Amino acid sequence: xxxxxxxxxxxxxxxxxxxxxxxxxxxxxxxxxxxxxxxxxxxxxxxxxxxxxxxxxxxxxxxxxxxxxxxxxxxxxxxxxxxxxxxxxxxxxxxxxxxxxxxxxxxxxxxx
Amino acid sequence: xxxxxxxxxxxxxxxxxxxxxxxxxxxxxxxxxxxxxxxxxxxxxxxxxxxxxxxxxxxxxxxxxxxxxxxxxxxxxxxxxxxxxxxxxxxxxxxxxxxxxxxxxxxxxxxxxxxxxx
Numbered sequence: 001x002x003x004x005x006x007x008x009x010x011x012x013x014x015x016x017x018x019x020x021x022x023x024x025x026x027x028x029x030x031x032x033x034x035x036x037x038x039x040x041x042x043x044x045x046x047x048x049x050x051x052x053x054x055x056x057x058x059x060x061x062x063x064x065x066x067x068x069x070x071x072x073x074x075x076x077x078x079x080x081x082x083x084x085x086x087x088x089x090x091x092x093x094x095x096x097x098x099x100x101x102x103x104x105x106x107x108x109x110x111x112x
Numbered sequence: 113x114x115x116x117x118x119x120x121x122x123x124x125x126x127x128x129x130x131x132x133x134x135x136x137x138x139x140x141x142x143x144x145x146x147x148x149x150x151x152x153x154x155x156x157x158x159x160x161x162x163x164x165x166x167x168x169x170x171x172x173x174x175x176x177x178x179x180x181x182x183x184x185x186x187x188x189x190x191x192x193x194x195x196x197x198x199x200x201x202x203x204x205x206x207x208x209x210x211x212x213x214x215x216x217x218x219x220x221x222x223x224x225x226x227x228x229x230x
Contacts, residue, residue: 009153036221043118043205043221044156090155098144098209100219102155 002027002093006103014111015083021076021106023065023091032094033074035065037087038105044090050074086110115139116208118222125196125229133191133225135162135206141186142208146219147179150203162189162206196229203227 007022025031032051036044048059055067065076074091091103117136125131135145143164148156160181161169168181178200180192193200206222 034219041121041203041224041226043116043223044207045221046218049218097161098219099146099158099161100156100207101158104155105153107153 002031002095002101004091004093004101004103006089006091006106008106009104010107010109012109012111013081016080018079019077019081019085019108021089021091021108023074023076023103025072025074025091025093027072027093033065033067034092034094034100035059035063035074035076036090036092036102038090039087047076047089081108081110083110083112115210115220116206116222118206118225120225121223122226123228125227127197127229128195130192130194131196131227133193133204133206133227135189135191135208135222137187137208137220140208140210142189142210143186144209145183145189146207146209147181147189147191148205148207150205150224152203156205159191162191164189193227196227198229201227201229 003026005024013019034049035047037047038044048057050057050067058064063078089106092100119134145162147159149159150156158171159174162181162183164183170176183189203224205224207219209219
């Protein structure tokens with residue numbers, strides 16, 4: 001079975017600082033990887049995804065993630081965070097049938 | 113606009129009663145929907161896969177008689193928490209996949225339902 005590990009449960013950071021949220025997966029087959037963001041008491045919104053092709057994927061709001069097969073990682077980065085980026089971030093891998101296996105989540109807290 | 117609508121967003125019920133949560137796909141027909149449960153400060157755990165016109169597929173450890181799933185149409189799946197107890201209090205989220213094939217699918221999530229059993 002596939003699994004996803006998010007190494008940091010909480011990441012506090014000051015506004016305009018860079019941030020990296022780490023994600024590692026375990027799979028022996030080709031993977032499709034996702035990052036979702038969740039604001040309090042809301043559902044999940046897709047941030048970005050890796051299906052194939054370029055290993056660096058970007059979102060419209062400045063986040064990017066790089067698929068690294070040798071390190072089985074899909075870390076999320078942003079060079080300069082805003083207060084509005086404060087949220088819970090989930091890394092996920094898809095399985096056959098469309099199921100998503102989620103990591104434990106990382107709470108990003110951006111402080112002024 | 114929203115692709116998936118989940119209702120209600122919050123519900124408080126007495127112990128022993130049943131609660132129904134609806135998940136509607138607004139923009140496309142969905143033969144499959146997924147139900148997740150999320151405990152505070154924890155990740156989402158898949159509970160079951162809802163299949164239109166057939167029985168739901170439950171994950172290991174999820175009581176099918178406790179969490180009844182009905183997928184009566186291509187746009188609606190319901191989750192009923194029967195004889196609810198305080199330990200059933202949680203955040204329940206549904207999702208719908210759009211597209212065919214594993215590579216072309218994208219999951220859309222409902223807004224979630226905060227269930228509190230008192």
